[in-house]
Amino acid sequence: MKDSPEYLAKRAFFDKIITIYGRNAVLEALEDDTLTIHKLHFSDSNKSVAQLDKMLTLAKKRGIEIDYHDKKALSRISKNAKQDQGVALDIVLEKSLTQEEFLAQNSSFRVLALDGIHNPQNLGMIIRSATAGDIDAILLPTKNSAQISPLVIKASVGTVFKMPIIKVKNLAKSLEEFKDAGASIYTLSSHAKKSYKEEEYGEKTVFVLGNESDGVSKEIETLSTASIAIPMRRGVESLNVAVTASLLAFL
Numbered sequence: 001m002k003d004s005p006e007y008l009a010k011r012a013f014f015d016k017i018i019t020i021y022g023r024n025a026v027l028e029a030l031e032d033d034t035l036t037i038h039k040l041h042f043s044d045s046n047k048s049v050a051q052l053d054k055m056l057t058l059a060k061k062r063g064i065e066i067d068y069h070d071k072k073a074l075s076r077i078s079k080n081a082k083q084d085q086g087v088a089l090d091i092v093l094e095k096s097l098t099q100e101e102f103l104a105q106n107s108s109f110r111v112l113a114l115d116g117i118h119n120p121q122n123l124g125m126i127i128r129s130a131t132a133g134d135i136d137a138i139l140l141p142t143k144n145s146a147q148i149s150p151l152v153i154k155a156s157v158g159t160v161f162k163m164p165i166i167k168v169k170n171l172a173k174s175l176e177e178f179k180d181a182g183a184s185i186y187t188l189s190s191h192a193k194k195s196y197k198e199e200e201y202g203e204k205t206v207f208v209l210g211n212e213s214d215g216v217s218k219e220i221e222t223l224s225t226a227s228i229a230i231p232m233r234r235g236v237e238s239l240n241v242a243v244t245a246s247l248l249a250f251l
Helices: 005-015 023-031 050-061 071-078 099-105 120-132 150-156 171-180 241-249
Strands: 017-021 036-043 065-069 087-092 109-115 137-141 165-168 184-188 204-210 226-228
Touching: 005 017, 017 023, 017 071, 017 150, 023 036, 023 050, 023 087, 023 150, 036 050, 036 071, 050 065, 065 071, 071 087, 099 165, 099 171, 109 120, 109 171, 109 241, 120 137, 120 150, 120 241, 137 171, 165 171, 171 184, 171 204, 204 241
Parallel strands: 036 065, 109 137, 109 204, 137 165, 184 204, 184 226
Antiparallel strands: 017 087, 036 087
8 A cells, every 4th residue: 555654664764775887886885884774785797806796795794685686677676777887786874855855854954056067077966065065955856856866976976875854746836835835945146136145034935046057947946935045256147066065054
């Protein structure tokens, strides 16, 4: 039953899992004792080499389940047959949580909502800045957005495992629910009259970062409580979205 407690608990657990691939990335993760790992996936066509043998040794030492698959099955797990190099690893994002859990646990917060961020390096750098700064969670849409991947993990310098990430199916609906919970929604616009430093923010604040090329979508813009600007000189029109995230994280 899809509404049974067992099903919901199982789904919540798997929502916290990300799968990485590639021999270097998988080995580095297995060597990091601070990461909670669910399962190691191997292609049954892998030949015995030192790097793969070390993965198996580490997995067995840590009591991690090892599954063997044919190439097609492994490519379905990794979702990148060209680059998985015959291995994939399920990592549990222990800081990941649902929107409902976050709102129930936090009476005040600052959140970054990502509206169509496609570049994995940008996503990784956004996560790194948010983790280092005064951001309590990131809203990450499951569609039309970069997802957690080896490239994102590398760009975040591992901070992706420290930042609460809330995966949402519909960003507009999620923002509406945040507003219903008392949050103010801010979008960035070069045409806004008030500087981001001049705005008085309440206890519940969500900053929306838009797509690298098109900015915030019209649908999301209509939900905005207010638009704020980052004043710029010498004719510069905009900043890289990851730089913008850094300024907001340390506001």
